[in-house]
Amino acid sequence: MHPAVHDYDSTKFDFVSILSRIYDVDDLAKLRADVPIDVLTVETDQATDFHAKFYDAFEPSIRTLYxxxxxxIVPDVxxxxxxxxxxxxxxxxxxxxxxxxxxxxxxGDYNHGDxxxxxxxxxxxxxxxxxxWIEDELGSAKYEPVTLNPGQALVFDAVNWSHGNVVNETGHTRVSFDFRCIPLKNYTASTLKSVDAGLGLWIGEYFDVL
Structure with a gap:
């Protein structure tokens, strides 16, 4: 799947307001760390206080809207x-x-399957x-940044398309979440686990159904 942008109703799915309340800010782009930036190493990119607050708030405040x-959005895509x-x-x-x-x-480097x-x-x-930043073509190793605003979602095959980040020099914090879906016709229960959370990559642990 070539990367594509899909719009959604950000007033109906107002994650911005929920996250603003969780972090007690009026503008998520102004979020800053309380520790020196060199303390936030790449080894802890899922282990900051910001992440802990999000995951602690997920069940009571975010799960239903999610x-x-x-x-x-998913069935149409x-x-x-x-x-x-x-x-x-x-x-x-x-x-x-x-x-x-x-x-x-x-x-795919982190146990996720086709x-x-x-x-x-x-x-x-x-x-x-x-x-x-995502490859401009599959396998090219030439990367371009994606431009999006709240109310838009990028959909792509992250298992095969290489992607990542560079050092943020914009002066504005970017806040986002991402999730993975599989059509059931393509689903095969994996015996592997996710690298960050250590969850089994199967329905009932990492994956769920509505």
């Missing part, structure tokens, strides 16, 4: 109502002067060095 969002989806999305925060993920990679489709959803303007 599942409604899945039901609204995948052209089927029969699919599984990542039970808890992966939260990302790309702070000025830092990176959001440690290296350019494919999700058939997965990745949805990348920013909640702040994403452009240039604060965005995700």
């Amino acid at each position: 599942r409604e969002f899945i039901a609204s 995948l052209k089927t109502d029969e699919f599984c989806f990542q039970r808890v999305p992966t939260f990302r925060i790309h702070l000025p002067g830092n990176v959001a993920v440690g290296e350019f990679h494919t999700d 058939g997965e489709i990745n949805f990348w959803v920013p909640f702040t303007p994403a452009w240039g060095s604060n965005s995700v």
Whole structure:
């Protein structure tokens, strides 16, 4: 699947307001770390206080809207109502002067299998060095940043298309989450686990169905 942008109703699916309340800010792009930026190494890009707050708030504050969002956007993209989806999305925060993920990679490098489709959803303007960078063509190893705004989602085959981040030099924090879906016709229960969370890559653990 070539990367494509899909619009959604950000007033109906107002993750921005929920996240703003969680982090007690009026503008997510102004989020800053309370520790020196060099403490936020690439080895801890899923282990900051920002991530802990998101995952702690997921069940009480985000889960219901997330599942409604899945039901609204995914069937139109995948052209089927029969699919599984990542039970808890992966939260990302790309702070000025830092990176959001440690290296350019494919999700296939991290145990994810063919058939997965990745949805990348920013909640702040994403452009240039604060965005995700994806190959301009499959296998080219030539990368371009994606430009998106809240109300847009990037859909692409992250298992095979290499992607990553560069140091954020925009002065604006990028906040986003991403999740993976698989049409059930393409689903095969994996015996492997996700690298970051250590969850089994099968329905009932990493994946869920509506």
